[in-house]
Amino acid sequence: MPDMAEIVHRRRERRADLRRQRDSRLRAAGLGLGYVFSIALAVVIFASVFAYADLTRGLPSIDQLPILLNQRDGLLLQPTRVYDRTGEQVVFVFAPSDAARVYIPFASLPKDFVDATLAASDPRFDSHPGYTLSGLDNPDSHPTLAQKLAYDLLLFAEPPSLKRALRERILAAQIAARYGKNQIIEWYVNSANYGNYAFGIESAAELYFDKPATQLTLAESAVLAAAAEAPSLNPIDAPEAASQRARETLLVMQAxxxxxxxxxxxxxxxxxxxxxxxxxxVNLALTQLSTRFDRQRIERGGLNVVSTLDYDLQKSAACLTQIYVRRLARRPADESDCGAARVLPALPQTGLANPSASALVLDPRDGQILALVGETDLQGTSAFLAARNPGSLLTPFIYLTGFARGLGPASLVWDIPRGDIQNPDRAFHGPIRLRLALANDYLAPALDVMDQMGAGNAVAAARSFGLDLAPGADFVRASPPQTLLDLSAAYATFAALGLRNGQTFADAIQPASVLRVESVDGALWLDWSQPESQSVVSPQLAYLMDNALSDASARWPSWGNPNLTETGVPAAFKSGWTGASDAWAVGYTPARLAAVWTGNPPSSAEEETALSPRVPAGLWSALMRAANESLPASSWTPPAGVTQMDVCDPSGLLPTADCPEVVREVFVNGFEPAQGDNLFRGYVVNRETGLLATVFTPPELTERRAYMSVPEEARQWAAAAGIPVAPEAYDAIQPPAPNPNVHIAAPALFAEVSGRVQIVGAAMGSGFQYYRILVGEGLNPHAWRQIGADAETPVVNGLLAEWDTTGLSGLYAIQLAVVYEDERVETAVTLVTVNR
Incomplete structure (x- = not known):
């Protein structure tokens, strides 16, 4: 048995072993935690490095700022200028005046203006390193001057995001660290937007206070500092708001x-x-450029925009529109500086209370806009084009749907009353070719075609041309509003034989207003000189539309001859009648399209009255003459797959003897007519009684008349229009006195016969040469069939011939014709009923 000392020793050994094991586990755990922490730290470091690398990838260099804002030749000291298509004539300047901007160095800036700017835009300017972290959750917030510079001049092309907000702060820190606070103030006030295209403090001071920036007072400084934060609230556009914001800025300065x-x-x-x-x-050009660049960057300066504008044509279009509006209101107009006014025709309707108009000219071959006049009234011209009721301008897309399914300009349509639908001339015209219904804005036929083809298909056709129509829209009676630009683009597609030309904006090809954009140092930013094209409809179907709309004679029923739509060059034309206060005129050649909208909104005390489509036609006529003045006349060459042939008017079928008129028409191959005209049918009548002639009607009283075959749904219209109806009754049957030498004795008049019928009578007389027997169906047969051969032997009350009636049924005429040597012909006739 171990003694007490040994037991104590062993216990101490065991406690020591336990401590060593515990220490070993703790050391192992510590090492593990160290490894984990080290790995986590490494991950964080590497992630931060990669995140920073991603954040700064492609970060613009702040070295651009001195290039843009150099006091002597900074790019932004030149305002952005818009030129015409030649690149020589300045059309618009994004500045109060067409001159280089004056740069004010920091040392020349009034202290009050610097303080006001800091109070309004960056109150903590002296206490931050160029940026703050406030506003990170709002990517559109730029709370420091350095951040504003970074966004306005370097990051303007990036979409709003947290990433952009962080990049903005990185750049702001770099700007402050490299260039210092005074330089930031100097650059900011010389590039800030103060409204009305006044960029830079000198431009703003001259525009709003007629003085240089160095002479600004404290109150004026507060106004401009506040305007830089909200450029639209400036002393010209919002004077009360500008004053109020200035007071608020002064209170911040005081605080x-x-x-x-x-x-x-x-x-x-x-x-x-x-x-x-x-x-x-210019507004349209800015809108289109804004799909590629930040709008404010374009306006800020340093760019030359070469537009598609034809400067001379634009001037003519603008002055023509202004004069036209004043003439409509019976107001005097100064025409001395408008040479094109000499071709502005007399207007058919005057004395409008609130006339307004807009106009556009483009080249369908490339989709480039050559002239554009915003809505013009007696007060002036606006920069915008509102969507308006297009009315009958949309009917071509209904007929196009029919063209795709076999109809054509020659197809027969019926213009007859239908509900409350009215035509511009307040009349209905019965059976007409489709081209006349299209050219004269007869609406009932358009509705009939839409019913046949399906409204959804017609809407789809219009949408494929870029028109904003909701599925199921009723675009004849309740037309959804359309813009002048969209309607012009749609018709330009017809003019270009089915091609939509221009540039792509918002995933759709639209007419373009810009050719190219360059910086003032010559760097190319954008080149739209070559058009994009998209096929919308086949050349064959587009040609059918062009052919119908360019048929001047087809418009004569409504427009007369001559008329406003005839401009001296072959041109397609389509009016837009709404039955209300809007009216349109659109027309084109292969090389030019002109479109005009005219409106006369009623005042509160007036009722809306329908505006005649002849009103916009006057301005359209003058525009087309001006647009085509220097161009050779041109027309459309029929594409392969289109043929021409003579047809009967108005059925569009092959001509017959009863066809009232033959015309030349166009067809897509495979859809030419194959049957004769069935709208008109000829009848032989007694011209004295008007009844159907019989074989007994004296030949000298008979004549052939053609009558219209009127369907049931059109009979009420036909009766009201006085359309003659084919007679159904026959002339009174009065057999002539019997001739002993030439007569039929049997069968008797109106006898019932069948099988083989013996025809008995006499065929003789002095100078007898021969006789023949003929039969024909009906009381007055259209055609006769000879029974047997000519007989050269006289018959005296004997058998003349035998007629086999097998398979025949109904009323038949039997005629005996005797020919004499002196070329006389004597006849005798009887009528029989053949029973099968």
Missing amino acids: LGMTEDLPAPPPFPHREKRDQGEEAF
């Missing part, structure tokens, strides 16, 4: 200890909104 004074807002010089004449066009 920051920048001033003790609170001066009253300064007076603002009266300024008319400047009119550079082409603002609608």
Whole structure:
């Protein structure tokens, strides 16, 4: 048995072993945690490195800022200019005046203006390193001057995101670290947007206060500093808001200890909104360029935009539209500077209370807009084009649906009353060719074709041409509003034989307003000189439409001859009648398209009256003459797969003897008519009684008349229109006195016969040469069939011939014709009923 000392020793050994095991486990756990922490730290470091690398990948260099804002030749010191298509004539300048901007160095800036700018835009300017982390959750917030510079001049092309917000702060820190705070202020105030295209403090001071920036007062400084934060709230466009924001800026300055004074807002010089004449066009160009570049960057300066505008044509279009509107209102107009006014015809309707109009000219071959006049009224011209009711301008897309399914310009349609539908001339015209219904805006035929083809198919056709129509839209009676640009683009597709030409905007090809964009140092930003094209409809179907719309004679029933739609060059034309206060005129050649909208909205005390399509036709006529003045006349060459042939008018079928008129028509191969005209049928009548002639009607009283075959649904119209109806009754049957030498004794008049019928009578007389027996169906047969051969032996009350009636049934005439040596012909006739 171990003694006590040994037991104690062993216990101590065991406790020591336990401590060693515990220490070993702790060391192992510590090492494990160390490894995990090290790995986690490495992951964080590597992730941060990669995240920073991703964040700074492609980060613009701040070295661009001195290039853009160099005091002597910074690119942004030149305003962005829009030129006409030659690149020589300035059309629009994004600046109060067409001159280089004046750069104000920091040392020349009034202290009050610097303080006001900091109070309005960056109150903590002296306490941050160029950026703050506030506003990270709002990518459109740029709370420091350095951040504003980074966004406005370097990151403008990037979409809003957290990533952009972080990149903005990285750049702001770099700008502050490299260039210092004074340079940031100097660059900011010389590039900020103060409204009305006044970029830079000198431009703003001259525009709003008629003084240089170095002479700005404290109150004026507060106004401009506030305007830089909200350029639309400037002294010209929003004077009250500008004054209020200036007061708020002064209060911030006072709270920051920048001033003790609170001066009253300064007076603002009266300024008319400047009119550079082409603002609608420039607005469209900006909208289209904004699909590729930030709009404010374009406006800020340093770019030359070469547009598609034909400057001379634009000037003509603008002055023509202004004069036209004033003439409509019976107001005097200064026409001395508008040479094109000499071709503006007399207007058929005048004395409108609130006339307005807009106009567009483009080249269908490339989709380039040559002239664009915004909505013009007695107060001036706006920069916008509102969507308006297009009315009957949409009917070609109904007929196009029919063309795709076998109809054509020659197809027969019926213009007869249908519900409350009215035509522009308040009349209905019965059976007509489709081309006349299209050319004269007869609406009932369009509705009939839409019913046949399906409204959904017609809407789909219009949508394929870029028109904004909801599925199921009723675009004859309740037309969804369309813009002048969209309608022009749709008709230009017809003019280009089914091709839609232009540039792609929002995933669709639209007419273009820009050829190219360059920076002032010559760097190419954009080249749209070559058009994009998309096939919308086959050349054959487009040609059918062009052929129908360019048929001047087809318009004569409504427009007369001559008329406003005839401009001296072959041109397609389509009016847009709405039955309300909007009216349209669109027409084109292969090389030019002109479109005009005219409106006369009623005042609150007036009722809306229908505006005649002749009203916009006057301005359209003058525009087309001006647009085609220097161009050779051109027309469309029929594409392969289109043929021409003579048809009966109006059925569009093959001519017959009863066809009232033969015309030349166009067809897509395979859809030419194969049957004769069935709309008109000839009848032989007694011209004295008007009844159907019989074999007993004296020949000298008979004549052939053609009558229209009127379907049941059109009979009410035919009766109202006085259309003659084919007679159904026959002339009274009065057999002539019997001739002993030439007569039929049997069968008797109206006898019933069958089988083999013996024809008995006499055929003789002095100078007898021969006789023949003929039979024909009906009371007055259209055709006769001879029974047997000519008989040269006279017959005296004997058998003349035997007629086999097998398979025949109905009323038949039997005629005996005796020919004499002196070429006389004596006849005798009887009528029989053949029973099968």
